[in-house]
Amino acid sequence: MADGDPVVEAVFDAVAATAPAIRDALPGRRVADGAENPSGETVLAGDLYADELLADALTAIDGVGAYVSEERPEATDAGEGYSVAIDPLDGSSNLRSNNAMGTVVGVYDAPLPATGRDLVAAGYTLYGPITTMIVADASGVREEVVERDPDADGGVSRSVVAEDLTLPDDPTVYGFGGRVPDWTDPFRAYAREVESELKLRYGGSMVGDVNQVVTYGGVFAYPALTDAPEGKLRLSFEGNPIAYVIERMGGASSDGSGSILDVEPTGLHDRVPVYVGNEALIERLEDAVADD
Ligand code: AHM
Ligand code: MG
16 A cells, blocks of 8 residues: 555654644634735634644654745754655635645655655645545555544554546546636636536635546646736645646646646745646647747
8 A cells, every 4th residue: 555665654644643633623723813924825823733733743753854834934854854845734715614625745855945756755635524635655646534543553543445546537527726817818718618528626725626636537727827927836835746646646737838747946935837637638738828
């Protein structure tokens, strides 16, 4: 089930072990605490709480050299080893409306910022009606159900419910972020085509929306916008880990011109347009936005 890298296994053990505590804390943390994260967005208390829990658990692992979080301006040094990039509570604006959220994790064998080619594993936890965890590593991609279990190691039991996951061949869903008037003309034209072929599934949390594509096949995008050519999502914490998962499943990722994993970062909190899904849909997207 795992690739045998004990540090990668320990990272996913820690992410799974914190999931029940993160979930438990959500009901009391539906208000903004007024702080701003390094990307200038108001941080909900839930983000900060999850960040603290994950930082404590991940920096305690031998072989993790840095904890790098969407909620922290700089990397937190933890010794020698992999850099673990975390979006502690992705889709946290869904907390008010009680919709899906998740935790995104990327394990890089390099100091950050680095390209996605330095990822050795990536995945996400999805706090939906049940807690699931997608783990992608050298051995493939699997889905686990994570449940609180006081008798188990780390206080959670993990059951593998699907192994060697690949994207379904016959795509059925799409979900595109941002406001339609802010999309570029070429992307709007592409969306027009896609919406006549696939069903819309968009919930406003990347992990929830990507998991629709993982489950049913299709395409997820948070595109380049006319007033924000880099889109909204962050390369190190969101774009690269999700691109790694989808590519390991036989799908494709793009920033509009090539794999997200090849994007050269200039800083820890860089943003990147994100297009992921079945290969044919991403090829069409690249053809459509090529002259953008
Ligand atoms: P967050 O990490 O601050 O929650 O922001 C990222 C989220 C993604 O989960 C989601 O794809 C996107 O923002 C949704 O943005 P919008 O509300 O503009 O559609
Ligand atoms: Mg996020």
